[in-house]
Amino acid sequence: MKKYDVLIVGAGIAGMETALNLGDMGYKVLLVEREPSIGGKMILLSKVFPTLDCASCISTPKMAATANHPNIHLMTSSEVKEVSRKNGNFRARVFRRAVFVDPAKCTGCQECEFACTVAVPDEFNFGLVARRAAFIPFPQAVPKKAVIERAGTSPCSFACPTYIKAHGYISLARSGKFEEAFHLIMEDAPLVGSLGRACYAPCEGECTRGLLEGPLPIRRIKRFIAEYYYSRHPEPEYGPPEKRNGKRVAVVGSGPAGLSAAYFLARNGYEVTVFEAQAEPGGMLRYALPSYRLPRDVVSRDVKNITALGVEIKTNHRVESLKKLREEGYHAVFLAVGTWKARKMGIEGENLRGVVDSIDFLKRVSEGESFDLAGKTVLVVGGGNVAIDAARVARRLGASRVVVQYRRSEKEMPAFRWEVEEAEEEGVEFQYLKNPVRFIGEDGQLREVESIRMRLGEPDESGRRRPIPVEGSEERMRVDFVVLAIGLKPSTSPFQDEIELNKNGTVKVNPTTLQTSLPYVFAGGDAVLGPSTMVEAMGQGKRAAFFIDRFLRGEDLQEAEFEYKLPPAKKEEVLSRQLTHTRLNPVKKKLLPPEERIKDFREVELPMTQEEVLYSSARCLDCGICSECHQCILACPADAIDFSQKAQEFEVEAEAVVVSQGFKLFPAERKPRYGFGRFFNVINAMQMDRLLAPTRPYNTILRPSDGKVPENIAYVLCTGSRDRTVNNPICSQICCMYSIKQAQLLMGALPLADITVYYMDIRAFGKGYEEFFQQASDMGVQFIKGRVAKIEEKEDGNLLLHYEDIENGGVKKVAEHDLVVLSVGLLPNPEITRIFKDEKLELDEFYWVKQVEEDVSPARTSLEGVFVAGTAAGPKDIPDSILTAGAASAEVAAYIESKRRGR
Amino acid sequence: MKDKREIIREEMAMRGKILEILKEGAKTVPEVATALGRPTEEVMFWMMAMRKYGLIEETEEMTEDGYYKYRLKEGRK
Numbered sequence: 013m014k015k016y017d018v019l020i021v022g023a024g025i026a027g028m029e030t031a032l033n034l035g036d037m038g039y040k041v042l043l044v045e046r047e048p049s050i051g052g053k054m055i056l057l058s059k060v061f062p063t064l065d066c067a068s069c070i071s072t073p074k075m076a077a078t079a080n081h082p083n084i085h086l087m088t089s090s091e092v093k094e095v096s097r098k099n100g101n102f103r104a105r106v107f108r109r110a111v112f113v114d115p116a117k118c119t120g121c122q123e124c125e126f127a128c129t130v131a132v133p134d135e136f137n138f139g140l141v142a143r144r145a146a147f148i149p150f151p152q153a154v155p156k157k158a159v160i161e162r163a164g165t166s167p168c169s170f171a172c173p174t175y176i177k178a179h180g181y182i183s184l185a186r187s188g189k190f191e192e193a194f195h196l197i198m199e200d201a202p203l204v205g206s207l208g209r210a211c212y213a214p215c216e217g218e219c220t221r222g223l224l225e226g227p228l229p230i231r232r233i234k235r236f237i238a239e240y241y242y243s244r245h246p247e248p249e250y251g252p253p254e255k256r257n258g259k260r261v262a263v264v265g266s267g268p269a270g271l272s273a274a275y276f277l278a279r280n281g282y283e284v285t286v287f288e289a290q291a292e293p294g295g296m297l298r299y300a301l302p303s304y305r306l307p308r309d310v311v312s313r314d315v316k317n318i319t320a321l322g323v324e325i326k327t328n329h330r331v332e333s334l335k336k337l338r339e340e341g342y343h344a345v346f347l348a349v350g351t352w353k354a355r356k357m358g359i360e361g362e363n364l365r366g367v368v369d370s371i372d373f374l375k376r377v378s379e380g381e382s383f384d385l386a387g388k389t390v391l392v393v394g395g396g397n398v399a400i401d402a403a404r405v406a407r408r409l410g411a412s413r414v415v416v417q418y419r420r421s422e423k424e425m426p427a428f429r430w431e432v433e434e435a436e437e438e439g440v441e442f443q444y445l446k447n448p449v450r451f452i453g454e455d456g457q458l459r460e461v462e463s464i465r466m467r468l469g470e471p472d473e474s475g476r477r478r479p480i481p482v483e484g485s486e487e488r489m490r491v492d493f494v495v496l497a498i499g500l501k502p503s504t505s506p507f508q509d510e511i512e513l514n515k516n517g518t519v520k521v522n523p524t525t526l527q528t529s530l531p532y533v534f535a536g537g538d539a540v541l542g543p544s545t546m547v548e549a550m551g552q553g554k555r556a557a558f559f560i561d562r563f564l565r566g567e568d569l570q571e572a573e574f575e576y577k578l579p580p581a582k583k584e585e586v587l588s589r590q591l592t593h594t595r596l597n598p599v600k601k602k603l604l605p606p607e608e609r610i611k612d613f614r615e616v617e618l619p620m621t622q623e624e625v626l627y628s629s630a631r632c633l634d635c636g637i638c639s640e641c642h643q644c645i646l647a648c649p650a651d652a653i654d655f656s657q658k659a660q661e662f663e664v665e666a667e668a669v670v671v672s673q674g675f676k677l678f679p680a681e682r683k684p685r686y687g688f689g690r691f692f693n694v695i696n697a698m699q700m701d702r703l704l705a706p707t708r709p710y711n712t713i714l715r716p717s718d719g720k721v722p723e724n725i726a727y728v729l730c731t732g733s734r735d736r737t738v739n740n741p742i743c744s745q746i747c748c749m750y751s752i753k754q755a756q757l758l759m760g761a762l763p764l765a766d767i768t769v770y771y772m773d774i775r776a777f778g779k780g781y782e783e784f785f786q787q788a789s790d791m792g793v794q795f796i797k798g799r800v801a802k803i804e805e806k807e808d809g810n811l812l813l814h815y816e817d818i819e820n821g822g823v824k825k826v827a828e829h830d831l832v833v834l835s836v837g838l839l840p841n842p843e844i845t846r847i848f849k850d851e852k853l854e855l856d857e858f859y860w861v862k863q864v865e866e867d868v869s870p871a872r873t874s875l876e877g878v879f880v881a882g883t884a885a886g887p888k889d890i891p892d893s894i895l896t897a898g899a900a901s902a903e904v905a906a907y908i909e910s911k912r913r914g915r
Numbered sequence: 916m917k918d919k920r921e922i923i924r925e926e927m928a929m930r931g932k933i934l935e936i937l938k939e940g941a942k943t944v945p946e947v948a949t950a951l952g953r954p955t956e957e958v959m960f961w962m963m964a965m966r967k968y969g970l971i972e973e974t975e976e977m978t979e980d981g982y983y984k985y986r987l988k989e990g991r992k
C-alpha cells in the first residue's frame with residue numbers, strides 16, 4: 013500500500029494550488045481527479061475578472077507544475093471511493109477507470125480523435141459542439157493524453173457469438189466507410205458474405221432500438237458491406253502471412269467452424285490443411301442452406317478469404333482417424349464435422365422410394381440433382397428451419413402442393429416466424445398438431461401417408477408441451493414425395509474410439525478451451541453444440557484457434573483469457589441519455605414477389621440501397637458510446653490504444669485529506685420559463701465563456717441556432733441563485749462579475765453588438781470590482797434593473813424577454829434579443845460526503861462543506877484531519893479560491909506537524 | 916425538440932453530404948441547411964464539429980446578414 017502525507021480530492025484550481033503548496037513544503041501528495049484532465053472549470057474560461065487576464069495563461073503553468081512536481085502523484089480519470097481511519101491515519105480506496113489508451117505511449121497527437129466514428133456532446137464545451145468517443149478533453153489538457161469513453165459493450169456486439177463488432181461496423185457504415193467496415197468484420201469472422209445473407213442475427217434481437225420502433229437491420233447492413241467490398245475486390249487483397257511458425261494444424265470439416273478456425277490459425281502463422289469429405293468447401297453453407305437464401309458464389313468468395321492465407325482445402329477427403337493425422341505430422345487437430353446424419357422416425361415405410369431425409373435432399377439439390385417434383389404433392393415432416401427450407405425448395409422444384417406437418421402447435425414451432433410467413437406466401441401449407449404414423453407404398457414406391465392428430469400434454473424436458481396422439485384420428489393423404497426433417501445428429505461416429513463423445517454423439521470438450529479428451533484435438537461447431545447456427549460455429553472456430561495457438565506454444569490454457577469484453581451497456585441507461593427520441597421507422601425487408609420466387613432459385617431478399625444503409629445505421633444509439641470500430645487503433649502512430657485495459661483499484665494511506673471537489677453549475681433547465689434546453693439561442697454563461705475563449709468551439713461568437721454573429725445579446729442575472737423556487741436562496745457571488753466580464757469582452761469582440769444586462773442588483777464588492785462595473789457601463793453595456801419573467805422564441809430564433817422594468821415604475825415590458833445568456837448560479841457538490849465511511853462530513857444548511865471555524869480556521873471541517881479548499885465550501889471567485897487553498901495548505905501542514913510531534 | 920445528443924450523433928452520416936454540398940463553393944450554415952433540407956440548428960452542430968475536426972474552415976469575410984461562409988479544408992479526409 014502506498015503512503016502519502018496528504019490525499020487531495022479534486023484538481024481544480026484550489027486542489028492544484030493546495031497540492032503545489034504542500035508539495036513545495038516537502039509533503040507527499042496524492043491528487044485524485046475524476047476527469048481525464050486537471051484544471052477544473054478555470055481552464056475552460058476565457059479571461060478572469062477584473063484584470064481580464066487570460067484564464068488559461070494562468071492555469072496552464074499551474075497545471076504543468078502540478079503534473080511535474082516530484083512530490084505530487086496525480087491520478088486522473090480516478091475517484092476516491094471510500095475513506096476510513098486506521099491507526100490514526102486515513103485509508104482510501106482509489107478507483108481508476110479504464111481509459112483504453114496507454115498514457116505512456118500516447119503522444120497527444122489527436123489522430124484517434126480525427127479517426128473516431130462516434131460523435132457525442134462535448135462536455136468540456138458544455139454541449140455546444142461534438143467531441144469523439146476517443147478524445148483529449150481540450151487543447152491544454154494535462155495530462156494531454158487521449159481517453160476513450162466506453163459505457164460497456166454495445167448489446168449487439170455483446171450478443172454476437174463470434175464477437176463481431178456489430179456496433180463498430182454500423183458506425184463505419186454510417187460514415188460511409190464500407191471498406192473499413194468490411195475489414196472490421198474480418199477481424200472476427202471471415203465469412204462476411206454468408207453472414208450478411210443468412211445469419212440469424214442474434215445482434216438484432218438485442219438491439220436497444222428494438223425497445224423503440226424496432227431493431228436496426230444489422231444483418232442487412234452487413235450484407236451491403238460485403239457486396240460493396242466484394243464487387244470492388246473479387247479477390248482478397250492479402251496473401252499468406254510472411255511470418256510462419258513451422259507448426260501444422262489439421263482442420264476436419266470446412267463448414268463455418270472449420271473455416272473460421274483455419275483462418276485465425278493461418279493468420280497466426282500456422283500451416284493449416286482443411287480436410288473436407290464433400291466435393292466443395294463450405295459445409296452446410298454450400299450443401300444445406302438453399303441458394304435462394306445464400307447464393308453459392310457468395311460462399312465461394314467467402315472461402316477465398318481463407319485460402320488466400322495459404323490454407324489448403326483438401327476436398328473429397330474424408331478423415332477417419334485423428335491419430336493418423338497426428339502421425340502425418342499435424343501438431344494439432346480441430347474437429348468440426350457438423351451434424352450430417354438425419355434422425356429417423358422409426359415408423360413403417362421410411363425406406364420406401366420417395367421418402368428422403370432433409371439433409372440428403374438439400375445436399376442433392378445443391379449438387380444440381382433435379383428431382384422431378386413437377387405437379388407432385390410433397391410432404392415435409394418437422395417444424396424447424398430445415399423443414400421450412402426443404403418445403404420451399406420443393407416448391408421451387410415444381411411441386412404443386414407442399415404440406416408441412418408438425419406435431420406441436422404453431423407456437424412451439426422452432427422455425428422463425430418470418431420463415432414460416434415467407435413459406436406461406438409461396439404457397440406452402442402448414443398442418444399443425446399432426447404427425448405421420450406410417451408411409452404406405454406400392455412396389456417399394458411411396459403412395460400415401462397416414463397421419464394422426466396430436467394434442468398437447470404437459471411440458472417435457474425441453475419445456476415445450478409434449479404432443480400426445482389422439483387415438484382414432486388417423487387420416488390418409490396421397491403423397492408423391494416425403495422429406496423427413498425431424499433433426500440432425502453429429503457426424504462423429506468415426507472418432508468414437510479416439511475421443512470421448514456425449515450420449516447424443518456430440519464431442520465432449522472443455523467448454524472454455526474446446527479441448528477434447530485427446531489433448532491435441534480440439535472440436536467445435538455443430539459437432540459439439542448439436543445443430544446450431546453458422547455464427548455460433550464461427551465463434552467456436554475462432555475460440556478453438558485461440559486455444560490451439562496457446563496449446564502449441566506450450567502455454568497454460570486455463571490461464572489464458574479469450575476475448576475480454578466489458579459487460580453489456582444497460583439499455584435503460586442508453587435510452588435515458590436522451591429526453592426524446594425521434595421516431596425513425598426501420599427499413600422493411602424487401603423480397604421478390606412470391607410468384608417470382610418460386611420460379612427458380614434466384615435470391616429472395618433484395619439488397620438495401622446505400623441511402624437505406626446510411627439511414628438505418630444512423631438510427632444506431634451508440635449504446636456503448638465507443639463502437640469498437642477500431643479506427644483509432646489503425647490511426648494511432650504510437651500504438652497506444654489498448655482495449656484490454658481494465659479499471660484498477662488502489663488502497664493508499666494518508667495523514668490528512670483535503671476536499672476540493674468544487675461546485676456544480678446550476679442546470680438552467682430547472683427554470684423552464686427561460687427555455688434553456690428548448691431554445692437553441694438561450695445559452696448559459698459557461699457556454700458564453702467557451703465562445704469567448706481562444707479554444708472556442710466555433711470560429712467566433714456565433715449563435716447556436718444558425719451560426720449568425722449575434723448583434724443584440726441579453727444577460728439574465730441570478731438564474732438559479734437568490735431563488736427560493738429552485739431551493740437556492742443564496743447569492744452565487746460571482747455571476748454579476750463574470751457577466752460584466754463577458755459583456756466587456758463581447759464589446760471588444762463584436763463592436764457593433766448591443767449588450768443588455770437584466771439584474772436585480774449588481775454585487776461588485778472586492779478590489780477593483782466597482783470600477784470594473786463602471787467601465788462596462790461606460791463602454792455602453794446597458795443595465796436594466798428587473799427580473800425576467802419568461803422568454804419566448806420567435807420563428808427566426810430571436811427571443812422575446814418579458815421583464816419588469818423596476819426603475820421605470822415596474823411596468824411590464826418585452827424586449828427582443830438574438831442571443832440570451834443565463835448567468836447561472838453555483839450549486840454545491842455534496843456527493844463528496846459519501847466517501848467518508850463510519851463518520852459524517854458535515855454540510856452547511858445549503859449543502860456546501862461546513863467550515864466549522866470559518867473565522868479562525870477556514871479550512872477546518874467537522875472531521876479531524878479533513879480540510880476544505882475552494883468552492884467546495886461555498887461560491888467564490890478564483891482569487892478567493894486560491895486564498896482558501898493557501899489557508900488549507902497551511903492548516904494541513906500545521907495539523908500534520910503537530911500530530912507527528914504528538915501534539 | 917430533438918435531443919442534442921441525437922442531432923450530434925447524426926453528424927457522421929451527414930458529413931459526406933455536407934462535403935458534397937461545399938464542393939460547389941463556400942456556404943453559410945443556413946445555405947447548407949437549405950441544400951440539405953435540414954434545420955439550421957442541426958447543421959450548425961454538424962458543421963462546427965467538421966470544422967473542429969479539420970474538414971472545413973471559415974472564409975475571412977462575414978456576409979451582410981452576419982454569417983460566415985465555410986469551405987472545404989485540404990488535408991483531412
Ligand SMILES: Cc1cc2nc3c(=O)[nH]c(=O)nc-3n(C[C@H](O)[C@H](O)[C@H](O)COP(=O)(O)OP(=O)(O)OC[C@H]3O[C@@H](n4cnc5c(N)ncnc54)[C@H](O)[C@@H]3O)c2cc1C
Binds near residue numbers: 264329351398545
Ligand atoms: C437447412 C439448414 C439451414 C440452415 N440455415 C441457417 C441460417 O440461415 N443461418 C444460420 O446461422 N445457420 C443456419 N443453419 C445452421 C448452420 O449451417 C450450422 O450451424 C453451421 O453450418 C455449423 O457449422 P459447422 O462448421 O459446425 O458444421 P458444417 O457446416 O456442417 O461443416 C462441417 C464440415 O465437415 C465435413 N466433414 C464431416 N465429416 C468429415 C470427416 N470425417 N472428414 C472430413 N470432413 C468432414 C462436412 O462435410 C462439412 O463440410 C442451417 C442449417 C441447415 C441444415
Ligand code: SF4
Binds near residue numbers: 127130637641
Ligand atoms: S474504436 Fe472506433 S468508436 Fe471506439 S474510440 Fe476507437 S475510433 Fe472511436
Ligand code: SF4
Binds near residue numbers: 179633
Ligand atoms: S442501437 Fe446500435 S449499438 Fe445499440 S444495440 Fe442497436 S445497433 Fe447496437
